[in-house]
Amino acid sequence: MNMPRRLLIEQGGAGHRGPALPACDVPQRPLAELLPGVALRAELVFPQVSEPEVVRHFTELSTLNHHVDRGFYPLGSCTMKYNPKIDEELAGLAGFAKAHPLAGDDATQGALRVMAAVQRLLADITGFAAVTTQPAAGAHGELTGLLLIRAYHRARGEGEKRRRVIVPDSAHGTNPASVSLVGYETVVIPSGPDATVDLEALAKALDDRTAAVMLTVPNTVGLFEPRVREVTRLAHQAGAQCYMDGANLNALVGRVRPGDLGFDVMHINVHKTFSTPHGGGGPGGGPVAVAKHLEPFLPAPIAVLQQDGRLRLDWERPQSIGRVHSFNGNFGILLRALAYMLTLGPEGLAEVSRVAILNANYLMRRLAKTYDLPNPQHCMHEFVLSGRGLKKYGVKTLDVAKRLLDFGVHAPTVYFPLIVEEALMIEPTETETFDRLDHFASVMERIAAEAAEDAELLHQAPHTTPVGRLDEARASREPRLRWSVP
Amino acid sequence: MSFVGLTRDEEQRMLVEIGVGRFEELLAAVPKDVLLEHPPLIPGPLSEIELRRLLGNWSRENHAAEMVSFQGGGVYDHWIPAAVDTLANRSEFVTAYTPYQPEVAQGTLTAIFEFQSMMAELTGCDVANASMYDGATATVEAALLARRQTGRKRVVVAGMVHPHTVAVLRTYLDAAEVTVVKDAAGLAAAAGVQAAVGSDAACVVYQQPNFFGLLEDSVALHAAAHGAGALAIAVCDPIALALLEPPGRTGADLVVGEAQCLGNPMSFGGPLLGYFAAKQSLLRGLPGRLVAETVDRQGRRGFVLTLQTREQHIRREKATSNICTNQGLMALRATIHMGLLGRLGMREVAELCVQKSHHAARLATGIPGYALAFEAPFFREFVLRCPVEARRVVEAGVEFGVSPGINLGRFRPEWQDLLLVAVTELREAQEIDRWAETLRKAGAAR
């Protein structure tokens, strides 16, 4: 039988050790002399494992993960596209990896070139005037965008009055959470019957207390808001600013610019649209792009190109909202995004959105034969199905999701957006081939058939994964969040 | 190129299945006048060969990367064992998604659990989360938690917390809500803190070692906070924690900070690694992801995300934070790093930092015109008062291939003769000698 899977603390022991450090090559003094009166810790209860076993440990752990390099992740709004390897190589170059952020502009011209290029390219792609690279993730970008909007209203003497943000009920949870973090109030408006913004509801909710309207375009059921410019016009008329959640930018790159739709500010998820790897939960990047009138409020510093061709960090930004990150954001991640944008070029951008939309529509029509499709019109880069048709067999969307895992495919996003019952949100992305899409569709069809014939098989799924369904209630009731030392 | 794999024939079949004649019909909902005729004119497309050339050239313009680094200020040049890259670069970790389907994500989840376990041990706290963006935002989230917990608004910053951390605090909070208590001889003075705390402070935040590299009296600061009913928040360097009595054991309610120094490259200040640890009673108010141990239906041990009802995707506007994507892969690197170093290695690294930094300080104080700016004990970093502007010392370093430290004048004009110097286990005696030569040369040029 196989060796049982153990945690680091359950292996090795005294006498096992990892790679060695060199002996101290400077004259040493007793710690008590160097750190007088400083309390030192008596013990550090840490693993003691040899290097070969540490390597085996993490190597084995890695084999337990589904990952994009291995198979499909049809996760709606996550844009799990291929992560190019050349980007990894370039981000690891010593010239970038070993650059200290406080080394001074003269000694870090290369890093500043990257920052300036990222700022420029993202602004051009999205149709905005300027970009800040500081936000480390989409939610961080949302917070930054809302702070920019707040600064804008304050500068016009309306900061105290305008404290409400309008958000559709289809929004991602980070939207209202970010609103709360800024100390604002979320006003939720219901979606219309076709899941797009209900203009009447919006008009009613807008008043002189509204700071902003937050929209995702395309929306979270994968539909482009046909009246989006009416939305932004109404908002501006009421004196509010318009924020775009850029999570679904993959549908728009190269063919629509959010800046042209009337938005004032947006965040960009580089770990979605711009292919940087998900890393098991991060790091990502949430740079924020703004229209001209918001540029003065951007976090400082911004990378600027001087007349003499050299770059510097511009700190002279008296109206800046201040820092939102220790330094300049997730630089290494933005570097990957830059390499990707340069690999695409203009034609590549357009190709990305084209095939993303094509793939999603193909899959949607295939699956509409077996699953409920709440919105029958052409979708953009993602679409939502409902699993309610399987309820009569006692099968839920959760069961479908778990059964998919047995076929080497990750489940789609489930139970989001909240406006669709038993939702399955599917986004293939442009890097999935026709064969992959076909396989996925066949598996989904098979699962629907299994629901009718053998619901229990689905209730007990997954069957072939390293662990089966886990007791999440137990994990919440008596949370064990750290290992027990044997 | 766009990494797409699609033949004309396949495309045709897809259009037929969809029921349209041309792709453009799929864009019916998009107003014609916002559809671009041509994509934005960005540079490219560049092939791999061209990309390597272009970005390779740019990377070589970062002269800082070629110099021996004595720079700290929140980001440090520490030893990263070879196996960290080998393991963390595996695409099973790199290209995996957030572990929302735990059955196919036990690799990621187990590693996070190990990260949480080791950070809890290191900090002396009961529980740690799966990471934050960086030390600065971790500090802010700790302050926000303290505000929710106490119902009070004011955040007291005790002494020399990193200026960038204070800056981020001031961005998230209103200026009136952040009180910075000035340092006395480089340290946070407990008496001054006590006076500032009053009865409306939610928390007292201090950094250990502080921005000047000096070691604070944590016990006194914890007492000053608790005496006024405020929470004590310690912003700690993880390597220092391998040696020092952890604040979680002497009364800190929250221990947070920057863990880039554990297995992560400097990378021009990002991606970094915030960590967040707390005592048990604050568990339900914690931001960020948490991984718990549990079992599956066959009794096999497994790990899952837990207490998700705190988080944005469920609690929405009432969530404890808005954080979704965190710094997962950097936390993995830190976990591997801590696993490789282990109990002995963690302490050895910390001790080498102490010995080497103190050796360097002794060399410096033997050079005419140089003196330690403060007397208090330090761990890995110290501040030198220079006979010339600190930026001149930095400039002098170019000739010796050394970045001798950080010119503190960039933070405040009255600090223009102060140099912040960090000496890690990576710095060998010869390099420290060259550094000393830099100081000597810069000082002689007066």
Next chain:
Amino acid sequence: MGYPDDVRYTAEHEWARLEKGIVTIGVTSYATEQLGDVVFVELPETGARLEALKAFGVIEAVKTVSDLFAPVSGEVLERNGALADNPALVNQDPFGEGWILRIRPSDPAEHAKLMSNVDYEKHVEEQHA
């Protein structure tokens, strides 16, 4: 199916039992079915004042969380201490051992205004339709 007739109901799926001037409240079996395994119940302190139909606490399941609404106004006399260690009681015995709070009602008439078990059952059927 039938819901107990010794309690009255709110539209938000809480129940209230009036006995000897004290009102005991909890959530219905329909609520627990919708929620799934209850993992935590967040309750006000004894002595806290509740207002009818206003949210007073939160009930958490693994992947969902719901506000708890007071069926009647009054003062909290007692919280069910057993729920801290064993929140599963709410699922196991929602109308009995899984009770949540005991209240001294400020307006005894409020209890009578709540739904009967028959009306509640109709209400649940309508929700499902």
